[in-house]
Amino acid sequence: QVQLVESGGGLVQAGGSLRLSCAASGGTFSSYAMGWFRQAPGKEREFVAAISWGGGSTNYANSVKGRFTIRRDNAKNMVYLQMDSLKLEDTAVYYCAADQVYRRDYPRGMDYWGKGTLVTVSS
DSSP, X not given: OOEEEEXXXXXXETXXXXXXXXXXXXXXXXXXXXXXXXXXXXXXXXXXEEEOTTXXXXXXXXXXXXXXEEEEETTTTEEEXXXXXXXXXXXXXXXXXXXXXXXXXXXXXXXXXXOOEEEXXXX
16 A cells, blocks of 8 residues: 655745655555645645656646646656646645556546645735
8 A cells, every 4th residue: 555745835926836746655656647636725626637657648637737747756756746837726735646547537536645735825
């Protein structure tokens, strides 16, 4: 079973950038598809981005496409979410997640979850 720990959240001004990191342990990292989800106050959790086992395939929510980039480093058991051109509506708790299957979307979420890191975008 894989354990996930996010880091890199914080306060950033609108238009700015932030990079989230997720460290994985306890499993064979390269056998998991990885993803990022977020949950804003008062809203349901939503899919943000996913990346396949080797990193060759990625998918993004329409709301972040062109602004966010997901990538992974299998040698370091890490996955990252680079967030650029941040908007107020990007404010949320961001969760790293892992799944044994890579899909274009994850309406029911993934198998394993981190505890989340808060991103706050201010005006």
